[in-house]
Amino acid sequence: MNDLLFELPLPEFFDLGACLAYMNRSPLECLFRSDSKGVNRLFVLEGAPVLVRLTVAEDQPLRLKATLLAGVRPGAEAIADLARYIVEWFDLDRDLAPFYRIADVDPLLRPLAVSERGLRIIGIPDLFEALCWAILGQQVNLAFAYRLKQRLTAEYGESLEWEGHTYYHFPRPEVFLTVTQEELCSLQLTRNKARTVLEVAALIAGGGLSREELLALPTPEAAEQRLLKLRGIGPWTSQYVRMRCLRDTTAYPVGDVGLQNAVKFLTGMDRKPTPAELLEFAVPWHGWEAYATFYLWRALY
DNA sequence: TTCCAGGCTTAAC
DNA sequence: GTTAAGCATGGA
Structure with a gap:
């Protein structure tokens, strides 16, 4: 069965591989199953389980394709709900150009902005x-x-x-x-x-x-x-x-040990930065603190 | 064994 | 308002 549910136009600066690399960071993840080309996830639509696969349709323009793997094909309204969920899961309606204008010239973020190009904050919409x-x-x-x-x-x-x-x-x-x-x-x-x-x-x-x-x-x-x-x-x-969840790009969890360790590693500090020091680093990231954090986490893997 | 993990609450100053 | 101890477990 290869039942197309919908296709979503992909924005500039989207790389499914970069997103999947983040999503694959633990083999213990139980809420979806991804491979090199896409990800499968179980949804409950209209009260019934529906297994969906997401892949990128490579012919231009690039599109994110959702296909039904198992379960009863949901109605149009449920499919629209699912599409909205996917947009929020991968933050597809975000223009990342302003973030890269900052990150590409930032000493801490620049290497990650290059290596993780097209990574978006993987949301937890629920x-x-x-x-x-x-x-x-x-x-x-x-x-x-x-x-x-x-x-x-x-x-x-x-x-x-x-x-x-x-x-x-x-x-x-x-x-x-x-x-x-x-x-x-x-x-x-x-x-x-x-x-x-x-x-x-x-x-x-x-x-x-x-x-x-x-x-x-x-x-x-x-x-x-x-x-x-x-x-x-x-x-x-x-x-x-x-x-x-709320998709706030200014959220900045300064108490996060992963963020602290990433900054320690990238700066070569001999200790973890304090929250005050993290706020200093974040001054140039104004408006994009959450994206900076998400990219910095990638330095740990 | 000891210390640290993508912290928070409660109690004590 | 700030600081310290307790939480429960796994991994390095």
Whole structure:
């Protein structure tokens, strides 16, 4: 079966290979499966699992092609929703020319702007998934964070078998309304993380928090303040969500150990930079701090 | 063994 | 308002 769902025009400065390289940084990733030419991901559309493959159609003009691998072909409205998700997943409607005008002459960013040309911030458009991924990643190494996400997803998410591989969809918040803290602790979440995941799930499931509501606030800082009110959500998590879910290019997680280590490595400092020093480095990046961070992370791999 | 991981909360000053 | 300890586990 090779059922075309839609094609999206690709902007200047888009390189699927560079994006896939980032997405492939852990073999433990459970929410999509990529190869050299594309990525497969399970979606739930109209309540039914749908396995979709994204590739680049090479004939001019370049287009991102979505094909249906498995599941029932969704209706036009669901397909339009999926297309919007893909645009946000790969940040396709962003003009990167201003970022490269900065990065190409920046001592820290220039090598990455060359080697990672066409990399876009890989988003986490679903707010619950983004919050959970950030919560799981607090203070632990990435490999362990991926294991926690895999356990949570395998236990509570939907799945679909296709050609010998199981594809998973991140659990919806409603699923956690009947889950206890002890159950999540048995997956090796700390009590704090388990509690935070359950409280965030209940809040989102009950309509007390949504991506739309955060985006409707007057500024990204206001969205950050809203998230900071939640127990278990601190500065790093709220800035991370601004960057990867709310698509705020000015988000700058100065407390991020990966960012600190990348700057330490690229500058040759004998210690990690302080948040104040990171803010100094970021002065020329004004407006593109999140993209700078995302590119700097690539220096670690 | 020790230290660090894409931190946050609580308690104590 | 700032600082220190506790959290839980895996990897180097």
